[in-house]
Amino acid sequence: MKLAAYIRSTFGGRKLATIGLIWLCLVALAAIFAPLLAPFDPYEIDPVARLSEPGLPYLFGTDHFGRDTFSRAIYGARMTVVIGAGSVIVALLTGGLIGMLSAYFPRLGAVLMRGIDVLMAFPALLLALVLITLLERSVVNTVLVIGIVYATTTARILFGMTLKLKGEVFVDAAICSGAGHGSILFRHILPNLISPLLVQASFIFAFAQLQAAALDFLGLGLPAEVASWGNMLSEERIYVTRAPWLLIYPGVLIILSVFSMNLVGDAMRDAIDPRFKDDIAGV
Amino acid sequence: MALLDVEDLQIAVAKGRVLLPVVQGVSFSVDADETLGIVGESGCGKSLTSLAIMGLLDGTAVRITGGTIRFDGMDLGALSPKERRAIMGNRMAMIFQEPMTSLNPVYRVGDQIVENLRQHRDLSKRAARDRAVELLDLVRIPDPGQRIDSFPHQMSGGQRQRVMIAMALSCDPKLLIADEPTTALDVTVQKEVLDLMADLQKRMGTAIVLISHDLGVIAETCDKVSVMYRGRVAEAAPTAELFARLAHPYTRGLLNSIPVVDHDVEWLEAIPGRVPTIDEQLTGCAFHPRCPLATDLCSQTAPDPLQIAPAHRVECHFAEKVVT
Numbered sequence: 001m002k003l004a005a006y007i008r009s010t011f012g013g014r015k016l017a018t019i020g021l022i023w024l025c026l027v028a029l030a031a032i033f034a035p036l037l038a039p040f041d042p043y044e045i046d047p048v049a050r051l052s053e054p055g056l057p058y059l060f061g062t063d064h065f066g067r068d069t070f071s072r073a074i075y076g077a078r079m080t081v082v083i084g085a086g087s088v089i090v091a092l093l094t095g096g097l098i099g100m101l102s103a104y105f106p107r108l109g110a111v112l113m114r115g116i117d118v119l120m121a122f123p124a125l126l127l128a129l130v131l132i133t134l135l136e137r138s139v140v141n142t143v144l145v146i147g148i149v150y151a152t153t154t155a156r157i158l159f160g161m162t163l164k165l166k167g168e169v170f171v172d173a174a175i176c177s178g179a180g181h182g183s184i185l186f187r188h189i190l191p192n193l194i195s196p197l198l199v200q201a202s203f204i205f206a207f208a209q210l211q212a213a214a215l216d217f218l219g220l221g222l223p224a225e226v227a228s229w230g231n232m233l234s235e236e237r238i239y240v241t242r243a244p245w246l247l248i249y250p251g252v253l254i255i256l257s258v259f260s261m262n263l264v265g266d267a268m269r270d271a272i273d274p275r276f277k278d279d280i281a282g283v
Numbered sequence: 284m285a286l287l288d289v290e291d292l293q294i295a296v297a298k299g300r301v302l303l304p305v306v307q308g309v310s311f312s313v314d315a316d317e318t319l320g321i322v323g324e325s326g327c328g329k330s331l332t333s334l335a336i337m338g339l340l341d342g343t344a345v346r347i348t349g350g351t352i353r354f355d356g357m358d359l360g361a362l363s364p365k366e367r368r369a370i371m372g373n374r375m376a377m378i379f380q381e382p383m384t385s386l387n388p389v390y391r392v393g394d395q396i397v398e399n400l401r402q403h404r405d406l407s408k409r410a411a412r413d414r415a416v417e418l419l420d421l422v423r424i425p426d427p428g429q430r431i432d433s434f435p436h437q438m439s440g441g442q443r444q445r446v447m448i449a450m451a452l453s454c455d456p457k458l459l460i461a462d463e464p465t466t467a468l469d470v471t472v473q474k475e476v477l478d479l480m481a482d483l484q485k486r487m488g489t490a491i492v493l494i495s496h497d498l499g500v501i502a503e504t505c506d507k508v509s510v511m512y513r514g515r516v517a518e519a520a521p522t523a524e525l526f527a528r529l530a531h532p533y534t535r536g537l538l539n540s541i542p543v544v545d546h547d548v549e550w551l552e553a554i555p556g557r558v559p560t561i562d563e564q565l566t567g568c569a570f571h572p573r574c575p576l577a578t579d580l581c582s583q584t585a586p587d588p589l590q591i592a593p594a595h596r597v598e599c600h601f602a603e604k605v606v607t
Binding site for chain 2: 177
């Protein structure tokens, strides 16, 4: 099994990263099987039981509408995965394409990369805020905005790596064998970028969570009724003294997940780095 | 008409707004079945010449500023990129100096040969793979049926260079340009690779341009030689004629700086100085600062090409003196 061997070589001997990976698997399972795992409908209101303390039947207590916090947390995992995966896809597709094309066609790059520089001049959250105010609040728009914010760094990284690969002899050899631009970019250069792309993806996945939570908290992210960890924080923040568990549970979930993704990303980068260098130098 | 005809090729490097000439009027021609050796120190423009023939100069920082390159009657400079791509890897192919980096590390070697084949020939995947195995066998890779699925990093330098040769030969090119194909290899492997190229040439009638800084390699494999110095052909002649009657002090210097195994030499004669950098302005003969025979004439006037025998051309004021 290639995957098993890859996981062993990446996470073997790294306890924290392994725990992080396990946690992320749990989150993924919760997201997939949310309807089966959640004891209540996350949107069902039970006014009598509002703001009840953690216990039975409401494991994590209820919010000010009387919705079950545990069920909402499980459904929130879905949003976590959707936001993370969506942002990664948007960021890698747009940023990756811009970076690669810019490096490969220097004149185009002179224009595109200046645009990227302008976008990068803004702090990530500010850029996200500016973009989101232009759009309606929805899951798709949140994903788009966060994706675009991280497309800038992706473009930068891929720009540099493509520039380096473009000077490799095997690219000259490909030109000599009569390969066209498309074939050189996507068949000869792109496969060499898979490793850094993977690492980049893991970090974007993590940061997207933070961005989404921040946007939710500011009331600019997902529509208020959507069960997401950020929304839970944002909606219940006024009850922090009366019902602190409403903030603690989603807060801890966000921290654990982001931390886990960073650990996993680190492990992947460390595992890939030396090998990546080897592949390029051919040593 | 020769298969490859390079006439008065000029290449310049852009430095800021100034164009510095690095190849200044190089001419040579190669016929089918023939091997031309281009020899010279680092920085004399031999690699740039080969890159220019393959169309690998980027056209901005390094560009062709004059001359024509004719291949099989076509002016390569006048071809569209598409027409050019149809020729490259097909009717002309190139082998690079570093076998370690000239194969894409993420593909199996077989796939790279197959890709080149399918780019130019209408072959099924199956047929292309069979042909790739044949080619690997041809370049004497042991157990080609297995090795075709190896990744480049699983092969030695010599094997990778053979794969490169197999790839270059995949479409039976008429012209093969080999830029220092053996420099990065062990001496024993070097010999095998050179023998292999000579053998394949005999079988397929390919014309070869062999670029090297090693006169020994050139002497053994080439039919004719062009000695380059600072972007010019200092001396050109058929190999036997060249070694019988060296007429340029630079060629003589190159030869003297080769250690001879069966002689007990205490002192190896190197050419004093170094190749002038491209932005150094030189008047007269480019070699005069390093030449033992240099006079005032050399530092003032550039020598005209001199024909000292049929097909033996040399650019030196004192060629007659050097020969004797």
